[in-house]
Amino acid sequence: MKKPIKKPVKKEIKPKKVNKPVKTETKKESAGAEKSKRTFNLLRGMHDILPKEERYWKAMFHASENLASYFQFGRIETPVLEEASLFVRAVGKGTDVVDKEMYLFEDRDGSKVCMRPENTAAIVRAYIMYGMWNAPQPVKLWYWGSMFRHDRPQAGRYRQFTQVGYETLGSHDPAADAELILVAYNFYQELGLPVTIHINSLGTPEERVRYKSELVNYYRSKRSYLCEDCKQRLVKNPLRLLDCKAEQCQGVKDEAPQIIDWLGTESKSHLTKVLEYLDAVEVPYQLTHTLVRGLDYYTHTVFEIYPDTPDAGGGAQSALGGGGRYDLLVEEMGGRPTPACGFALGLERSFHVLKQYLEQNGKDIPKERPDVFFAQLGEEARKVTLKLINDLRKSGLKIGFNFFKNSLKTQLELADGFKVPYVLIIGQKEVQDNTVIIRDMESGIQEIVDQKKLETMLKKKLGKV
Numbered sequence: 001m002k003k004p005i006k007k008p009v010k011k012e013i014k015p016k017k018v019n020k021p022v023k024t025e026t027k028k029e030s031a032g033a034e035k036s037k038r039t040f041n042l043l044r045g046m047h048d049i050l051p052k053e054e055r056y057w058k059a060m061f062h063a064s065e066n067l068a069s070y071f072q073f074g075r076i077e078t079p080v081l082e083e084a085s086l087f088v089r090a091v092g093k094g095t096d097v098v099d100k101e102m103y104l105f106e107d108r109d110g111s112k113v114c115m116r117p118e119n120t121a122a123i124v125r126a127y128i129m130y131g132m133w134n135a136p137q138p139v140k141l142w143y144w145g146s147m148f149r150h151d152r153p154q155a156g157r158y159r160q161f162t163q164v165g166y167e168t169l170g171s172h173d174p175a176a177d178a179e180l181i182l183v184a185y186n187f188y189q190e191l192g193l194p195v196t197i198h199i200n201s202l203g204t205p206e207e208r209v210r211y212k213s214e215l216v217n218y219y220r221s222k223r224s225y226l227c228e229d230c231k232q233r234l235v236k237n238p239l240r241l242l243d244c245k246a247e248q249c250q251g252v253k254d255e256a257p258q259i260i261d262w263l264g265t266e267s268k269s270h271l272t273k274v275l276e277y278l279d280a281v282e283v284p285y286q287l288t289h290t291l292v293r294g295l296d297y298y299t300h301t302v303f304e305i306y307p308d309t310p311d312a313g314g315g316a317q318s319a320l321g322g323g324g325r326y327d328l329l330v331e332e333m334g335g336r337p338t339p340a341c342g343f344a345l346g347l348e349r350s351f352h353v354l355k356q357y358l359e360q361n362g363k364d365i366p367k368e369r370p371d372v373f374f375a376q377l378g379e380e381a382r383k384v385t386l387k388l389i390n391d392l393r394k395s396g397l398k399i400g401f402n403f404f405k406n407s408l409k410t411q412l413e414l415a416d417g418f419k420v421p422y423v424l425i426i427g428q429k430e431v432q433d434n435t436v437i438i439r440d441m442e443s444g445i446q447e448i449v450d451q452k453k454l455e456t457m458l459k460k461k462l463g464k465v
C-alpha cells in the first residue's frame with residue numbers, strides 16, 4: 001500500500017538570533033564552520049616582501065650582481081637544508097646560532113637536518129666537495145638566499161631572512177680582505193646609504209687563547225658589576241663579553257684589555273696592510289677593539305658594516321652585515337689547509353635602513369616607468385592590443401597597459417601618472433584598418449600608423465634605434 005504523501009507543513013521562518021551558538025550543532029560541524037571562516041597570519045619572526053617594496057629589493061639585487069660581476073665572483077647556490085652537524089662543526093658549539101637558534105629537526109629517515117642559519121659553512125662544504133682547490137686560486141663565490149635562525153623577533157631580526165654573501169677561498173693576501181670590504185662598502189654606495197666599516201683582528205687561535213685568559217681574569221675581578229648574561233658569558237664564551245649592550249657593563253667593557261695588544265707581529269702586520277688598502281681606496285673605517293663577531297670560525301680580520309645614520313631604525317643598532325677571515329675552517333671541515341675570508345649582508349635590515357634614510361632625505365629609488373602606454377576601447381580592440389603588446393615584448397620597449405579599464409579617460413589618466421611621452425590607442429576603427437593611433441601626450445597631436453610599422457615607429461620616436 002502506498003504511503004500517503006505528507007503535505008509539507010509551512011513553518012514560520014523566524015530570524016536567527018546573532019552571536020548565540022546553536023546548541024544542536026555537533027563539534028564536527030562547528031569545526032567545519034570555523035575552518036571556512038578562519039584567516040591565517042604569519043608565523044612569528046616571518047615576513048612577506050610585497051610588490052610596493054620590490055624596487056628596493058631589485059636595486060639591492062642589481063647592486064649585488066653588478067659588483068659580483070665586476071669583481072669576478074661566481075654565483076653559487078646551495079640548498080636551504082643541510083646536515084645539521086655541518087653548522088655545529090663550522091659555527092661552533094657555545095655560539096648563540098648553534099645553541100639557541102638552529103631550525104633543527106629529524107628528517108623522515110631519522111637523520112638530523114637543519115635549515116641553514118648562515119652560508120659560509122655550506123660554501124666550505126661545496127669547495128671541498130667539488131675539489132675547488134684544483135681551480136686557479138683564489139676561488140671567489142657569491143650567493144643570495146634565505147637563512148633561518150630561531151632568534152627572538154625584534155626590529156631588524158627575523159626567523160627567516162635574506163643574505164647576500166661573498167667568499168674568497170685560497171688567499172692569505174690582505175688584499176683579499178680589503179677587496180671584500182670594498183665590495184661591501186660599494187654595495188651601500190650604489191644604493192646611496194652612507195656606512196662605516198668597523199674592523200678588528202682576532203689574531204691566531206694561540207693569540208686568542210692568551211688574550212681570553214687575560215680577559216677572563218679582568219672580568220672576574222669585576223664580576224659583581226656585571227649583568228646576568230655577562231656572568232654566563234664569562235664561563236661559556238668570554239669573547240662575547242665585549243658584545244654586551246647592557247648599560248651596567250659599559251664601564252667594565254671600556255676598561256677591558258684590548259686584543260690588539262695580544263697580537264703577534266704577523267697578525268699586526270696583516271691588519272695594518274688591510275687598513276693601508278682601505279686608506280688607498282678611501283673606505284671609511286673605525287678600529288673597534290670590542291668587535292668579536294658571533295661565530296667561532298674567525299681568525300685575523302673581522303669586520304661589520306654600520307649605517308652612518310644613528311636614527312635609521314630597522315634595528316640600526318645592529319650591523320647591516322659582517323664577515324672576516326676564516327683561515328682554519330676549510331681544514332677543520334676536512335679539506336686542505338686553505339686560507340679564506342668573506343662576508344654576508346642582511347638584506348631585511350639593509351632594506352629598512354635604506355628606505356628610512358631615503359625617506360628622511362626626501363629621496364627614493366625611482367619606480368620603473370613604461371616607455372609608452374597602450375589604451376584600448378572595446379573587446380575586439382583588447383584582443384588586438386594584447387597581440388601587439390606580446391609582439392612588442394622582444395623589442396626592449398616597456399609597455400604600460402591596463403586591460404581592466406574600459407574608458408579612454410581612465411586609461412589616459414593612468415598614462416599621465418606614468419608620465420609617458422606617448423599613448424597608443426586602438427578602437428573599433430583601428431581594429432578594422434589594422435592601424436594604431438599614437439598620441440603625443442605633450443602636444444596632444446595624434447598620428448595614425450600601420451600596426452606592422454608600430455615597433456619601428458616607436459623606437460624612432462623614443463630615440464631607441
Ligand code: HAM
Pocket residue numbers: 117118119120149151156157158159160161162163165166167294295319320321322323324326341342343344345346347348349
Ligand atoms: P652574521 O653576522 O651572523 O654573519 O650575519 C650577517 C648579517 O646577516 C648580519 O649582519 C645581519 O644583517 C643579518 N642577520 C643575521 N641574523 C639575522 C636575523 N635574525 N634577522 C635579520 N637579519 C639577520 C654570517 O652569517 C657569516 N656567515 C658572514 C660571513 C661570511 N663570514 C664570513 N663569510
